[in-house]
Amino acid sequence: MAISLSNLPSLTTLRFPNRKPLSVHNPKTLILTSKTKPQSPFSITFQNGKRKRPRFKIRNSVLPEPENWVRFGQSVLPGGSWWSLSEDNHVDITAAKPITVMVALRRMWELIAGDRWLVFVAFGSLVIAALSEISIPSVLAASIFSAQSGETMVFSRSSELLVMLCFTSGICSGLRSGCFGIANMILVKRLRETLYSSILFQDISFFDREAVGDLTSRLGADCQQLSHVIGNNVHLILRNAVQGTGALINLLTLSWPLALSALVICFVLSTIFLFYGPYQKRAAKLTQEFTAGANEVAQETLSLMRTVQVYGTERKELGRYKQWLDRLAFINIRESVAYGLWNMSFNTLYRSTQVIALLLGGMSIMSGHVSPEQLTKYILYCEWLIYATWRLTDNLSSLLQSVGASEKVFQLIDLLPSDQFLSKGVKLQRVMGHIQFVNVSFHYPSRLTVPILEDINVSVRANEVVAIVGPSGSGKSTIVNLLLRLYEPSSGQIFVDGFPLRELDIGWLREKVGFVGQEPHLFHMDIKSNIRYGCSRHIEQEDIEWAAKQAYAHEFISSLPDGYDTLVDDNLLSGGQKQRIAIARAILRDPAILILDEATSALDSESEHYVKGVLHAFRNDIKGKRTVIVIAHRLSTIKAADRIMVLDGGRVIEMGDHTELLLKGGLYAQLFKVQAAVLA
Numbered sequence: 001m002a003i004s005l006s007n008l009p010s011l012t013t014l015r016f017p018n019r020k021p022l023s024v025h026n027p028k029t030l031i032l033t034s035k036t037k038p039q040s041p042f043s044i045t046f047q048n049g050k051r052k053r054p055r056f057k058i059r060n061s062v063l064p065e066p067e068n069w070v071r072f073g074q075s076v077l078p079g080g081s082w083w084s085l086s087e088d089n090h091v092d093i094t095a096a097k098p099i100t101v102m103v104a105l106r107r108m109w110e111l112i113a114g115d116r117w118l119v120f121v122a123f124g125s126l127v128i129a130a131l132s133e134i135s136i137p138s139v140l141a142a143s144i145f146s147a148q149s150g151e152t153m154v155f156s157r158s159s160e161l162l163v164m165l166c167f168t169s170g171i172c173s174g175l176r177s178g179c180f181g182i183a184n185m186i187l188v189k190r191l192r193e194t195l196y197s198s199i200l201f202q203d204i205s206f207f208d209r210e211a212v213g214d215l216t217s218r219l220g221a222d223c224q225q226l227s228h229v230i231g232n233n234v235h236l237i238l239r240n241a242v243q244g245t246g247a248l249i250n251l252l253t254l255s256w257p258l259a260l261s262a263l264v265i266c267f268v269l270s271t272i273f274l275f276y277g278p279y280q281k282r283a284a285k286l287t288q289e290f291t292a293g294a295n296e297v298a299q300e301t302l303s304l305m306r307t308v309q310v311y312g313t314e315r316k317e318l319g320r321y322k323q324w325l326d327r328l329a330f331i332n333i334r335e336s337v338a339y340g341l342w343n344m345s346f347n348t349l350y351r352s353t354q355v356i357a358l359l360l361g362g363m364s365i366m367s368g369h370v371s372p373e374q375l376t377k378y379i380l381y382c383e384w385l386i387y388a389t390w391r392l393t394d395n396l397s398s399l400l401q402s403v404g405a406s407e408k409v410f411q412l413i414d415l416l417p418s419d420q421f422l423s424k425g426v427k428l429q430r431v432m433g434h435i436q437f438v439n440v441s442f443h444y445p446s447r448l449t450v451p452i453l454e455d456i457n458v459s460v461r462a463n464e465v466v467a468i469v470g471p472s473g474s475g476k477s478t479i480v481n482l483l484l485r486l487y488e489p490s491s492g493q494i495f496v497d498g499f500p501l502r503e504l505d506i507g508w509l510r511e512k513v514g515f516v517g518q519e520p521h522l523f524h525m526d527i528k529s530n531i532r533y534g535c536s537r538h539i540e541q542e543d544i545e546w547a548a549k550q551a552y553a554h555e556f557i558s559s560l561p562d563g564y565d566t567l568v569d570d571n572l573l574s575g576g577q578k579q580r581i582a583i584a585r586a587i588l589r590d591p592a593i594l595i596l597d598e599a600t601s602a603l604d605s606e607s608e609h610y611v612k613g614v615l616h617a618f619r620n621d622i623k624g625k626r627t628v629i630v631i632a633h634r635l636s637t638i639k640a641a642d643r644i645m646v647l648d649g650g651r652v653i654e655m656g657d658h659t660e661l662l663l664k665g666g667l668y669a670q671l672f673k674v675q676a677a678v679l680a
């Protein structure tokens with residue numbers, strides 16, 4: 001949004017609180033974009049050095065100042081700068097591959113595959129209803145003129161035909177709308193299903209690139225926009241095409257010179273549409289992008305509401321959201337004005353047809369070439385033809401908008417699923433839990449030039465408890481990400497029980513792994529479903545309670561009003577409680593490899609003691625021995641680990657048990673000393 005400051009004297013500088021002064025060259029009017037929007041109070045320094053509070057009003061209007069009307073008038077002429085959709089709108093709308101209307105329609109046709117009969121029934125009814133409707137004016141005029149001339153037989157036959165046409169068009173219209181409506185619903189449902197499944201089966205790096213708000217916008221608003229294609233656009237285009245053709249044939253049989261005059265007007269209307277259509281398509285794409293941008297900001301802000309309130313950034317967030325709304329308004333205003341102009345052209349042309357018909361028709365009647373009945377029919381069919389042309393172009397423009405919105409949706413649908421989900425890997429009889437990293441180096445796909453892990457050579461024996469420690473950002477979680485195969489190493493290989501990780505069936509392997517992440521999130525479902533989440537075997541209530549007891553979560557869950565049936569979401573429980581539920585979830589899977597990523601960081605020292613107990617139990621459970629990898633900042637938690645791996649700058653710099661590493665006096669010893677001093 002641009003705001004204008006009017007009637008400024010010869011000012012030189014504007015000063016804003018907490019901002020750099022802004023020099024101004026135009027002393028009369030200043031247009032500030034939203035980025036430089038002043039917040040009251042601010043002052044102006046005049047050329048003579050005096051400072052003053054401004055006496056001018058801050059306008060928040062899209063209309064120009066009266067003195068700028070001439071310039072504004074020039075800019076709104078065809079091809080003028082006002083119509084440009086690119087001002088301050090730095091969005092790459094060419095990212096999605098453009099697709100043609102035919103391609104979009106073919107893709108949608110494929111999506112409603114099994115239910116095409118509905119569309120055929122709808123088309124059949126459409127044609128019958130349209131033909132019935134287009135026959136009505138002719139029969140209507142015949143009835144009126146037969147009544148006037150006293151031809152009773154013709155009148156009664158015409159009236160019967162009229163009644164029949166009314167019923168046929170009524171019934172078929174109902175059938176047409178119902179079938180198109182259902183086909184529409186099926187299309188949107190399949191579109192959303194297909195899009196959602198395509199998104200869900202992407203690599204994790206895809207989610208590093210794409211914003212959540214953007215993706216939900218594709219699933220919501222864009223799919224809804226596409227829903228208009230079959231239910232409205234195609235259906236109305238066909239209906240109006242049939243009616244328009246019927247009207248034209250009738251006009252040509254009545255009088256071809258009169259029909260020709262109507263055709264010229266239709267041609268002019270279509271030519272205007274040639275300019276208006278693509279403009280609207282581009283505007284629709286920008287609207288789609290900006291809506292997604294606004295969604296993204298709102299989603300981010302609302303999900304981080306605690307941070308926003310604590311840091312008092314509500315106004316800043318509102319400003320961020322408003323920037324997108326301003327951009328949307330910028331486009332929508334132009335779109336609405338263009339639509340108004342388009343409507344104005346139609347109405348003017350439509351009225352001129354009536355005038356032309358009356359002039360030409362009147363002269364033809366006077367010269368005896370045309371009867372009054374023919375002229376009446378002509379005027380009625382002319383109206384049909386022009387209206388059909390207008391609605392046809394209107395629906396075509398709406399179809400173009402929908403096709404514009406479909407580009408990004410189909411681009412996402414066309415993404416191939418990640419290799420992990422495509423290839424059927426090896427399933428071993430049993431996972432022993434022997435893990436090897438051989439010469440593994442890694443950088444994240446989004447930061448190709450920043451090496452995160454370099455030349456990692458580590459071997460974790462089956463049933464061993466290995467702790468990973470190191471300064472923040474040293475790559476501890478990244479090692480776990482690679483082991484879970486969320487990312488592939490840039491070079492080197494990872495082996496599980498001697499098999500390359502790449503060759504194992506990843507779904508099967510992940511079933512054998514229990515993972516508790518740094519910030520465990522709970523789903524908006526009851527506690528027992530949260531604990532059971534992702535467990536493929538049959539689970540009884542006792543199993544859930546057993547797992548919760550092992551994770552020291554049973555007590556607090558039982559104290560909740562509905563116990564295990566309590567509906568939770570991310571905000572209801574403390575960080576420690578959420579982690580204990582996540583640990584219970586991991587334990588319930590009976591994993592061969594258990595990975596705890598800073599699982600104790602959010603727990604109080606009492607719970608930490610319990611978790612150490614869990615780790616201890618895992619180590620000593622002879623029947624159910626498993627490999628445990630723990631990342632912990634509290635070194636006290638991992639003192640008892642079999643081995644401790646110390647990472648620094650993406651390299652393993654030390655390896656050994658607690659005592660060995662203390663004796664070595666390296667980074668681990670330093671970290672331990674610092675922590676001991678802090679806790680003392």
Ligand SMILES: Nc1ncnc2c1ncn2[C@@H]1O[C@H](COP(=O)(O)OP(=O)(O)OP(=O)(O)O)[C@@H](O)[C@H]1O
Nearest residue numbers: 208444446447452471472473474475476477478479
């Ligand atoms: N998805 C990602 N895309 C790009 N870079 C990432 C991504 N995740 C982590 N990084 C970067 O990789 C480096 C290592 O991160 P990692 O989370 O593995 O460190 P860490 O040792 O676990 O840190 P902490 O102890 O703070 O959790 C950091 O510089 C981080 O910025």
